[in-house]
Amino acid sequence: MTATIASVASTKYDTYPESSSRELFSDAVAEVFGTTDVTPDDIDAVYVGNFMGDLIEDQGHMGALLADYAGAREAASVRLESACASGGATFRQAVLAIESGAADVVLAGGVELMSTANIEDVTDALANAADDIYENEQGLTFPGIYALMARRYMHEHDVSQEDLAAVSVKNHNNAVENPLAQFQKELTVEEVVESKPIATPLALYDACPVSDGASAVIVTSDEFARTHDLDTSVSVLGTGQSSDAVALQDRQTITETPAAERAAEAAYADAGISPEEVDVAEVHDCFTIAEVLAVEALGFYEQGEGARGAVEGETALDGSTPVNPSGGLLGKGHPVGVTGIGQIVELTKQLEGRHPNQVPDPEIALAHNVGGSGASTTITVLGGG
Amino acid sequence: MTATIASVASTKYDTYPESSSRELFSDAVAEVFGTTDVTPDDIDAVYVGNFMGDLIEDQGHMGALLADYAGAREAASVRLESACASGGATFRQAVLAIESGAADVVLAGGVELMSTANIEDVTDALANAADDIYENEQGLTFPGIYALMARRYMHEHDVSQEDLAAVSVKNHNNAVENPLAQFQKELTVEEVVESKPIATPLALYDACPVSDGASAVIVTSDEFARTHDLDTSVSVLGTGQSSDAVALQDRQTITETPAAERAAEAAYADAGISPEEVDVAEVHDCFTIAEVLAVEALGFYEQGEGARGAVEGETALDGSTPVNPSGGLLGKGHPVGVTGIGQIVELTKQLEGRHPNQVPDPEIALAHNVGGSGASTTITVLGGG
Numbered sequence: 050m051t052a053t054i055a056s057v058a059s060t061k062y063d064t065y066p067e068s069s070s071r072e073l074f075s076d077a078v079a080e081v082f083g084t085t086d087v088t089p090d091d092i093d094a095v096y097v098g099n100f101m102g103d104l105i106e107d108q109g110h111m112g113a114l115l116a117d118y119a120g121a122r123e124a125a126s127v128r129l130e131s132a133c134a135s136g137g138a139t140f141r142q143a144v145l146a147i148e149s150g151a152a153d154v155v156l157a158g159g160v161e162l163m164s165t166a167n168i169e170d171v172t173d174a175l176a177n178a179a180d181d182i183y184e185n186e187q188g189l190t191f192p193g194i195y196a197l198m199a200r201r202y203m204h205e206h207d208v209s210q211e212d213l214a215a216v217s218v219k220n221h222n223n224a225v226e227n228p229l230a231q232f233q234k235e236l237t238v239e240e241v242v243e244s245k246p247i248a249t250p251l252a253l254y255d256a257c258p259v260s261d262g263a264s265a266v267i268v269t270s271d272e273f274a275r276t277h278d279l280d281t282s283v284s285v286l287g288t289g290q291s292s293d294a295v296a297l298q299d300r301q302t303i304t305e306t307p308a309a310e311r312a313a314e315a316a317y318a319d320a321g322i323s324p325e326e327v328d329v330a331e332v333h334d335c336f337t338i339a340e341v342l343a344v345e346a347l348g349f350y351e352q353g354e355g356a357r358g359a360v361e362g363e364t365a366l367d368g369s370t371p372v373n374p375s376g377g378l379l380g381k382g383h384p385v386g387v388t389g390i391g392q393i394v395e396l397t398k399q400l401e402g403r404h405p406n407q408v409p410d411p412e413i414a415l416a417h418n419v420g421g422s423g424a425s426t427t428i429t430v431l432g433g434g
Numbered sequence: 435m436t437a438t439i440a441s442v443a444s445t446k447y448d449t450y451p452e453s454s455s456r457e458l459f460s461d462a463v464a465e466v467f468g469t470t471d472v473t474p475d476d477i478d479a480v481y482v483g484n485f486m487g488d489l490i491e492d493q494g495h496m497g498a499l500l501a502d503y504a505g506a507r508e509a510a511s512v513r514l515e516s517a518c519a520s521g522g523a524t525f526r527q528a529v530l531a532i533e534s535g536a537a538d539v540v541l542a543g544g545v546e547l548m549s550t551a552n553i554e555d556v557t558d559a560l561a562n563a564a565d566d567i568y569e570n571e572q573g574l575t576f577p578g579i580y581a582l583m584a585r586r587y588m589h590e591h592d593v594s595q596e597d598l599a600a601v602s603v604k605n606h607n608n609a610v611e612n613p614l615a616q617f618q619k620e621l622t623v624e625e626v627v628e629s630k631p632i633a634t635p636l637a638l639y640d641a642c643p644v645s646d647g648a649s650a651v652i653v654t655s656d657e658f659a660r661t662h663d664l665d666t667s668v669s670v671l672g673t674g675q676s677s678d679a680v681a682l683q684d685r686q687t688i689t690e691t692p693a694a695e696r697a698a699e700a701a702y703a704d705a706g707i708s709p710e711e712v713d714v715a716e717v718h719d720c721f722t723i724a725e726v727l728a729v730e731a732l733g734f735y736e737q738g739e740g741a742r743g744a745v746e747g748e749t750a751l752d753g754s755t756p757v758n759p760s761g762g763l764l765g766k767g768h769p770v771g772v773t774g775i776g777q778i779v780e781l782t783k784q785l786e787g788r789h790p791n792q793v794p795d796p797e798i799a800l801a802h803n804v805g806g807s808g809a810s811t812t813i814t815v816l817g818g819g
Contacts, residue, residue: 069567095677103488107570109562110517113677113809117684123696125675126810127523128515132495138512142527149533151673177494182454185492288536290510292480292498299502311508424498425511 052147052285053274054431055154055267056085057394062231062262062382064164070102070111070263071118074160077263078119081156086279087267089120093152097128098139098159100386101174105166119156119265132178133335135159136264136389137418137427141288143268144429153273158265159387171259175385178421180296191335192256194297194422196248199338202304203250206353208341210250214241215359216337217254217379223366224376226405229391231260231382241337255337260382264390266397283400283433286413287320289313295424306423309346313417316428317348320413324348327370327430328411329399331392333419334377343417344372347428366406374399374406389418389427400433436656437532437670439816440539441470442779444649447616447767449549453646455487455496456503459545462648463504466541471664472652474505478537482513483524483544485771486559490551504541504650517563518720520544521649521774522803522812526673528653529814538658543650544772556644560770563806565681576720577641579682579807581633584723587689588635591738595635598722599626600744602639602764605719608751609761611790614776616645616767626722640722645767649775651782668785668818671798672705674698680809691808694731698802701813702733705798709733712755712815713796714784716777718804719762728802729757732813751791759784759791774803774812785818 058080060073074097082089095116102108112126131138136159143157163171176185179194202208218238224230236254244253274281291311294300301307317323324347332347334340341355349370350358358364364372375381375395378388396414398404416429443465445458459482467474480501487493497511516523521544528542548556561570564579587593603623609615621639629638659666676696679685686692702708709732717732719725726740734755735743743749749757760766760780763773781799783789801814 071567094675100494101488103486103559103562106566107558107562108566109485109515110564110680110806110809112516112523113805114565114680116677117679117809121677122679123676123693125697126516126677127527127675130494130513130515131497131511138497141510142512142530145527145534145536146530148535149530151530151533173492174488177488177492179495180499181491181493182456290479290512291508292501292506292511294502294507295495295499308508312510420498421495424495424502 050148050150051271052144052268053271053281054283054397055087055269055274055279055281056081057266057397059229059264059391059394060262061229062260062384065261066165070106070108070160070162073261073263074115074158075118077158077265081265081267085267086277087154091154092121092124092156094125094146094155095119095121096139096143096155096157098135098386098390099128100130100132100135100161104174105162121156131425132420133385134389134418134420134425134427135386140389140393140429141290141427144285144288147268147270154269156265156267157390159390160263161384161386162261163259164261183296183298192248192251195336195338196251197297198303199250202338205304208356210242211238212356212360213255213337214238216334216340217241219359219365220334220373220377220380223374223406224380227376227381230376230380231258232380251336257335257378257383260384262384262387264387264394266390266393283397283431286432287316287430289315289319289428291426293424295421297422305352306342306346308423309343309417309426312426312428313347316430320430322413326413327415328413329374329408330372330415331375331395332372332417334373334379335383347417371408374408392416392418396431400431435533435535437529437653438656438659438666439668439782440472440652440654440659440664440666441466442651442782444614444776444779445647446614447645447647447769450646451550455491455493455545455547458646458648459500459543460503462543462650466650466652470652471662472539476539477506477509477541479510479531479540480504480506481524481528481540481542483520483771483775484513485515485517485520485546489559490547506541516810517805518770519774519803519805519810519812520771525774525778525814526675526812529670529673532653532655539654541650541652542775544775545648546769546771547646548644549646568681568683577633577636580721580723581636582682583688584635587723590689593741595627596623597741597745598640599623601719601722601725602626604744604750605758605762605764608759608791609765612761612766615761615765616643617765636721642720642763642768645769647769647772649772649779651775651778668782668816671817672701672815674700674704674813676811678809680806682807690737691727691731693808694728694811697811697813698732701815705815707798711798712800713798714759714793715757715800716760716780717757717802719758719764720768732802756793759793777801777803781816785816
């Protein structure tokens with residue numbers, strides 16, 4: 050059973066200090082049902098990606114809670130959490146539910162409210178995605194983790210802070226035209242490098258912001274789409290998922306992301322494609338170094354060559370393989386449990402030819418979503434257009 | 435693709451104040467690989483049920499973390515959370531992963547560490563399973579929620595505190611012979627009714643305890659089991675899952691559990707059986723009233739008649755349909771994200787004829803796992819023997 054995308058929707062990623070998860074999710078849901086003949090009554094299952102609701106809002110059990118707010122009170126529901134890959138894991142389980150035959154129509158959504166807490170509490174909450182004993186309790190939080198990876202990468206390869214900054218410049222510039230993006234301001238390499246250091250060699254604009262938001266995707270079996278005359282053109286060609294040690298110290302390398310390599314290999318095999326066939330990608334650029342590692346793991350670049358994509362414009366909107374036309378996590382924002390769902394929203398719009406940063410006639414699109422510093426990765430390959 | 439159970443294991447449910455989730459999980463994992471030819475290298479995916487690791491241990495991202503501790507570092511991994519139905523939801527997603535063809539071998543595990551926190555913090559953490567705005571913030575925690583349900587049930591039906599207490603007596607007495615149970619002490623109706631009131635009409639022994647523990651199940655496709663000559667006799671005949679409003683105030687009724695009725699109906703249809711064919715059941719008796727509502731929702735009893743099972747001995751070990759031979763949540767304990775996995779462990783042993791409270795020659799077994807006060811319910815029907 051092939052999974053087909055019936056509808057996608059998203060709030061703008063931003064800070065919503067007066068909102069709640071249920072309100073943000075309701076906004077995305079209202080939009081997702083507005084552009085399809087699928088109704089809430091059709092929904093068999095609701096899968097919700099969320100990372101820190103327990104910590105920020107004292108609210109767990111978001112599967113059932115948000116199924117109700119989606120008008121699908123009786124659907125099978127569950128929350129999925131794989132740190133910042135929660136959204137990707139959520140979408141993949143929705144696809145597997147369709148493929149298993151257990152569901153014909155699934156609402157895969159994500160929501161995260163972060164900005165209502167102070168920055169120390171958000172940093173603490175995010176640190177739960179690291180190994181509490183071997184990282185968090187030793188004072189290592191994510192900017193430091195990615196700074197270690199960036200420093201070692203710069204040591205092993207001929208890559209400068211300016212090269213990494215090119216990723217942020219590209220993605221921030223892409224975000225300018227995306228109304229869903231948190232930032233709409235162009236940056237220069239100088240501005241990135243000279244922004245406030247947060248964990249050297251990474252500066253403020255090497256990092257994604259704290260974001261609130263919700264995204265939602267309705268996935269159906271191809272049979273349901275056909276028998277209900279749904280207007281769909283995008284389907285899931287393949288998925289892959291793999292893991293790695295959570296703590297950086299337990300990895301064989303900190304300048305490669307083997308879980309992403311394995312997940313990509315599985316997704317390419319599942320879709321029956323090679324990396325060269327990907328026309329557009331949304332990848333997990335929580336820090337600039339992360340996009341460099343991503344495009345290497347995906348097979349777009351050899352090890353040590355990934356920064357070239359942004360530096361030489363190959364991953365720009367008019368490049369050979371545009372990466373993060375949405376603005377990515379750096380420019381669009383990163384409501385952590387939502388990002389993987391948001392990537393599907395962006396890529397579906399690309400394949401449907403209606404993205405504000407439209408890539409020319411894409412047929413195959415790829416989403417790469419990472420949890421922690423690489424311990425969880427999900428890859429989705431979409432086809433259409 | 436049918437899902438087959440290759441191995442089950444569990445720690446004793448107890449309090450382990452010196453332990454951590456990763457240690458408890460490792461104990462269950464060591465045992466689960468000890469009695470099967472499946473090796474950690476065979477594991478394609480690891481699904482982890484956990485509810486309060488973020489709140490009690492500052493540890494999220496338990497999918498990848500515990501996959502690593504299971505020796506399956508590269509497997510696809512995710513944590514699932516549906517409040518106290520997290521274990522049941524986890525097992526069901528593992529089954530769907532097999533049925534979808536995405537995985538041949540899945541480790542479905544659960545872990546919960548609760549007793550290391552003080553009781554106020556545990557009660558607060560559990561309250562995250564309720565609706566934060568309409569219940570938790572108003573001061574309503576789970577003993578109060580279930581007391582409201584019990585009080586209304588006693589008002590509508592001719593049921594006394596003593597009748598409810600009979601459920602606790604039965605389950606505590608069953609737990610005496612179960613080495614995995616937290617309590618091994620017989621109780622009388624008088625002892626239950628006269629125990630410390632926690633939320634009238636419910637007293638201390640009407641409630642399950644705070645428990646730590648981990649359980650693990652290896653599920654494979656029937657094809658993998660066959661081609662690898664695994665010694666398996668128990669398979670998943672069907673599953674069902676449904677939801678309801680999280681807040682009690684939003685329900686049509688508080689003396690019935692319609693999500694459980696829908697989930698059971700779906701599972702019976704999936705398995706092609708009727709309720710009368712169930713030989714043994716493990717149901718979610720977080721409070722005595724919950725087992726009464728469960729056996730009614732499962733179709734074992736008419737509305738208002740459920741207490742009869744325990745009062746008249748029909749759900750006792752030698753009754754017509756034994757319910758909770760393990761001791762249930764009341765006697766065995768309730769490490770919240772684990773319970774649904776633990777039920778599969780217990781029932782597999784029943785179907786394999788090796789349970790310490792063995793029911794005579796069961797062929798069909800049912801697990802009923804509830805999140806919140808009924809907002810999430812998963813049902814699993816196992817066959818074998």
